Amino acid sequence: xxxxxxxxxxxxxxxxxxxxxxxxxxxxxxxxxxxxxxxxxxxxxxxxxxxxxxxxxxxxxxxxxxxxxxxxxxxxxxxxxxxxxxxxxxxxxxxxxxxxxxxxxxxxxxxxxxxxxxxxxxxxxxxxxxxxxxxxxxxxxxxxxxxxxxxxxxxxxxxxxxxxxxxxxxxxxxxxxxxxxxxxxxxxxxxxxxxxxxxxxxxxxxxxxxxxxxxxxxxxxxxxxxxxxxxxxxxxxxxxxxxxxxxxxxxxxxxxxxxxxxxxxxxxxxxxxxxxxxxxxxxxxxxxxxxxxxxxxxxxxx
Numbered sequence: 519x520x521x522x523x524x525x526x527x528x529x530x531x532x533x534x535x536x537x538x539x540x541x542x543x544x545x546x547x548x549x550x551x552x553x554x555x556x557x558x559x560x561x562x563x564x565x566x567x568x569x570x571x572x573x574x575x576x577x578x579x580x581x582x583x584x585x586x587x588x589x590x591x592x593x594x595x596x597x598x599x600x601x602x603x604x605x606x607x608x609x610x611x612x613x614x615x616x617x618x619x620x621x622x623x624x625x626x627x628x629x630x631x632x633x634x635x636x637x638x639x640x641x642x643x644x645x646x647x648x649x650x651x652x653x654x655x656x657x658x659x660x661x662x663x664x665x666x667x668x669x670x671x672x673x674x675x676x677x678x679x680x681x682x683x684x685x686x687x688x689x690x691x692x693x694x695x696x697x698x699x700x701x702x703x704x705x706x707x708x709x710x711x712x713x714x715x716x717x718x719x720x721x722x723x724x725x726x727x728x729x730x731x732x733x734x735x736x737x738x739x740x741x742x743x744x745x746x747x748x749x750x751x752x753x754x755x756x757x758x759x760x761x762x763x764x765x766x767x768x769x770x771x772x773x774x775x776x777x778x779x780x781x782x783x784x785x786x787x788x789x790x791x792x793x794x795x796x797x798x799x800x801x802x803x804x805x806x807x808x809x810x811x812x813x814x815x816x817x818x819x820x
Contacts, residue, residue: 594620595655602659606639614638615647617655626655635659640684640711665723666698666741670705670714679724681715683707698727699752702744719743722764726751729771748796753778758792762799770798773808781810789813 598617600608612618615631628647635645635657643662649655662678667687669675674687676697683705700723705714715723723741730738740752749767751759757778761770773795781789790813797806 594653595623595626596653598655598657600657600659602661604639604659604661605641606659611635611639611657611659615657617657623649623653628655631657637711640682641678643678643680664697665727666700668700668703668705668714671708675705675708675710675714677714681713681717681720683710683712683714686710698723698738699740701740701742718746718764722746722749722767725764725767726771729768732768733771733775735771735775753793756788756790757781760792760794760796762796765799765801767799770795773798777808777810785810785812 595617596619598612598615598619600611604611614634616634617626617631631647632645636642641661642659644660646658647655648658662680662682662684664676664684665679667674667676669689670683673689674697675683676685676687677700678684700715700719703715703719706712706716707714722743726738726741729735735753737754738751739755740750742750742752747763749761749764751761751774753759753774759774761767774793777793777795781793785791792811792813794809794811795806797803797808800806
């Protein structure tokens, strides 16, 4: 009689096999959990270390406030460069900026440094602070261009394109020979570094200076703004150019440039007088007239 032989059951096809796999899965999950925890703890440790370093650097700078400590911060500034064409020394600019070698890079305040530099040095118009590398600070400065001098507080004051007072000069002559004299402009303030020219006066002067360059007019030594409806120019201390108001200044300078050679040719190179082109400042006049009034002997002597 034939007997059935029972073969051992395949564990993979039995409930026991399923239970075996189920028992092995938690081990894999536990391994992944340990890896994640290890990474998390490593990140936390690095973060804490960075915080400790930053706090230490900040405390270092607070202790050194007002003086440059002998010991450098952990992440300290290693070099400071000053770029730009300026009359002020690198040492003076970096000194007033408040930034110094050895200072923590985390405590460098570029905005405050720029404000301090501009306040201390009137000729400096713009200041840009940047980091060319992690531990190198670059300070880039640009000076304003002087446009002339005004009389304020018993002295000559050189003013820049933005109207700020740049430099005080002693009164030694009728007007400063090196600078365009801006007459009749009442100063808004007397402290250097502050805006001294009012907005309208500044606009007139800057437009005239640009017109001088574009038209090729040299030799203007004074702009008289005493009456802004009757602006006057002193050309080579020889001829007064009457412009009228500030409505058409650029074109009037072109007219003056075309008229002066004719006057000198017809009346002599040393003639003195007033070139009147006021009509060109009135747009309602269709046929403006140019006139020249020579200076008489009595006027010249007086």
